[in-house]
Amino acid sequence: MPTDVRISIIYYSLTGTVAEIAREMAETAEKEGAEVRLRKVPDAASATEKAAAPAGAAPAGDTVEVPVACVDDLLWADGVLLGSPTRFGNIAGPLKSFLDSLGGAWQKQQLADKVYSGFTATGSLHGGQESTLLALMTSFHHFGGVVVAPGYTSPEKFADGNPYGTAHCTEDRTRPVDDTTRTAARIQAARVVRFARAITAA
Numbered sequence: 001m002p003t004d005v006r007i008s009i010i011y012y013s014l015t016g017t018v019a020e021i022a023r024e025m026a027e028t029a030e031k032e033g034a035e036v037r038l039r040k041v042p043d044a045a046s047a048t049e050k051a052a053a054p055a056g057a058a059p060a061g062d063t064v065e066v067p068v069a070c071v072d073d074l075l076w077a078d079g080v081l082l083g084s085p086t087r088f089g090n091i092a093g094p095l096k097s098f099l100d101s102l103g104g105a106w107q108k109q110q111l112a113d114k115v116y117s118g119f120t121a122t123g124s125l126h127g128g129q130e131s132t133l134l135a136l137m138t139s140f141h142h143f144g145g146v147v148v149a150p151g152y153t154s155p156e157k158f159a160d161g162n163p164y165g166t167a168h169c170t171e172d173r174t175r176p177v178d179d180t181t182r183t184a185a186r187i188q189a190a191r192v193v194r195f196a197r198a199i200t201a202a
C-alpha cells in the first residue's frame with residue numbers, strides 16, 4: 001500500500017500507559033499504509049511529577065528511542081493523534097504546554113484542515129476520561145481541525161465503552177494495557193488514517 005497520508009502520534013506519558021497506546025496506534029497506522037511520526041512530549045520533571053511517579057517507573061513513559069515532538073510534527077501531518085494521561089480530570093501539564101507552544105502555527109492557520117483525535121488513561125474508572133478527551137477536542141476546534149472520534153463504529157467499541165477516544169483505566173497501576181484497549185486503539189488509528197486520507201484526496 002502506498003504511503004499517501006501522514007499521521008503524527010504525539011503523547012505525554014509518565015508511567016508508560018499512554019505511551020503503550022500510542023505505540024499500538026503507530027503500528028496500526030503504518031499497517032494502514034500511512035507514513036507515521038511517533039513523538040513524545042518531554043517530562044516537565046517538576047517536583048510534583050517526580051513525586052507522583054512510582055519508584056523506578058519514570059523510564060516507562062520516558063521512552064528514550066522516541067523523538068521529542070515539535071511544531072513541525074503537526075505541520076507535516078494530515079492527521080494527528082494526541083494522547084495524555086488524565087490529571088485532575090484534564091490534560092496533563094506537559095501536553096498542555098506543548099499545545100500552548102502552537103500559537104504561532106495557529107495564527108498562520110497552519111493547524112487547520114487536518115484530522116485530529118485524542119486518547120487518554122486514568123487511574124480510576126470514573127476519573128475523568130471523557131473530560132480529558134473533550135478538553136483535547138476543545139483545542140482541536142480552535143485549530144480548525146476535523147475531529148474524528150471513534151464513536152461506536154464497530155461492535156468492539158462497545159467493549160471499551162468510550163466513543164470519545166481510546167481510554168485505559170489502570171486501576172491504580174494494577175491493570176496494564178490489555179486487548180480491549182489495544183483493539184480500541186487500533187480502531188481509532190485506522191479511522192483517523194481513513195479520514196485523513198479522504199481529506200488529502202479532497
Ligand SMILES: Cc1cc2nc3c(=O)[nH]c(=O)nc-3n(C[C@H](O)[C@H](O)[C@H](O)COP(=O)(O)O)c2cc1C
Nearest residue numbers: 013014015016017018052088089121122123124127
Ligand atoms: C497529579 C496527578 C493527577 C491525576 N489525576 C487523575 C484523575 O483526575 N483521574 C484519574 O482517574 N487518575 C488520575 N491520575 C492518575 C493518572 O491518570 C494515571 O496514572 C495515568 O493515566 C497513567 O498514564 P501514564 O502511565 O501514561 O503516565 C492522576 C495522576 C497524577 C500524577
